[in-house]
Ligand SMILES: Nc1ncnc2c1ncn2[C@@H]1O[C@H](COP(=O)(O)OP(=O)(O)OP(=O)(O)O)[C@@H](O)[C@H]1O
């Protein structure tokens with residue numbers, strides 16, 4: 236079995252990953268607050284943890300991995316948006332979730348096993364808060380319930396800070412009802428015009444942190460394998476999740492491995508809604524940047540390094556990915572059925588297994604692409620399988636905005652007359668006899684003659700390069 240190593244924020248080390256139960260490997264990732272289109276930064280953890288999900292499914296089996304990513308659909312930012320637009324909250328959250336799905340699908344991200352909405356777990360949150368009060372970790376004050384950070388001695392361990400450092404360094408809300416300025420809200424009162432649920436502390440709504448603790452417990456249990464999210468969530472969100480979960484369920488360990496992706500930046504600053512320095516995934520797709528190109532760019536930088544989106548990266552990604560797709564599509568009909576990333580090349584898997592070294596995986600696939608372009612069918616198969624594994628389609632359809640060069644080929648049908656029929660027949664014969672040596676031969680004759688061939692199930696598309704030399708096609712006979 237492939238050995239996976241992951242960097243664990245908790246221990247600050249790269250460690251061999253050993254699941255609690257290899258028959259059910261469990262991962263929780265903090266999902267979006269749904270009031271607006273996802274910006275490109277929000278897409279980074281989606282692609283990072285999708286890649287990990289694919290790796291885990293490959294190593295432990297498709298049915299042996301449970302991936303939970305929540306939707307935060309109760310939040311003051313959502314309330315503010317509803318008030319500003321005079322729209323019902325549910326319309327806004329439903330619409331945003333639909334957009335999120337469309338955009339992330341376009342990036343080739345698989346849907347997680349469960350995508351719980353916070354509002355469907357209010358009962359579990361209330362039960363957990365009651366439990367925390369009963370165990371002496373939380374207290375009620377003026378209609379609020381607060382978590383008492385001093386009651387949990389490991390508070391701050393994930394980010395390596397003491398409570399005193401936090402108070403000194405953080406801008407915390409100093410409310411008169413807090414016993415310690417770092418105490419955080421588990422429950423707060425709602426006025427009649429705001430969403431609210433009945434609770435032992437009156438009508439109110441949950442704080443953000445308790446949502447993830449309640450949903451992960453409900454869907455994954457008191458101990459699970461991996462907890463992920465952007466490193467902007469490490470403090471306070473993840474510290475607070477740990478405090479709540481470990482105090483409510485001291486019998487469990489909560490998450491064994493904590494993984495944090497670095498930020499997508501714009502001129503050295505985190506891309507964020509509050510700074511206003513963002514563009515959305517949807518905008519990029521509309522501008523004709525294919526979702527797979529966005530994915531390709533993300534995979535070029537290790538997830539624990541900050542990265543920028545640049546036009547140059549986009550262009551290079553599009554060019555390389557087109558090269559891969561055409562290298563595979565030359566052999567499209569020859570590829571064995573069922574290429575579904577089941578047998579991705581070992582060196583690509585091992586790159587990912589080393590703390591998701593996606594850029595190395597990309598480099599290795601590029602080597603296969605180079606060999607495939609020279610007519611090596613085995614390399615083309617590896618490339619196709621590796622592409623599927625990394626979340627790319629191996630046919631030459633873009634999710635959006637066909638690349639300019641591809642358009643040119645498809646819009647420019649050629650009439651090769653007699654040659655064309657001969658090519659087609661020769662190729663078909665090779666395919667039916669599964670004589671791959673013959674396919675290799677044909678494809679190299681074509682390439683030598685200055686013709687590029689793209690074949691799909693239904694048609695053969697030919698493209699002339701400037702070096703086209705029809706006399707060289709005689710070698711086909
Ligand atoms: N610039 C970024 N780069 C990488 N990940 C990010 C970035 N901004 C947010 N994230 C991640 O996106 C996920 C969704 O977060 P969330 O919905 O809370 O974002 P947000 O708070 O709405 O965004 P913003 O921080 O722009 O206000 C989280 O895992 C978060 O860490």
Ligand SMILES: [Zn+2]
Pocket residue numbers: 264265266447472476
């Ligand atoms: Zn969370």
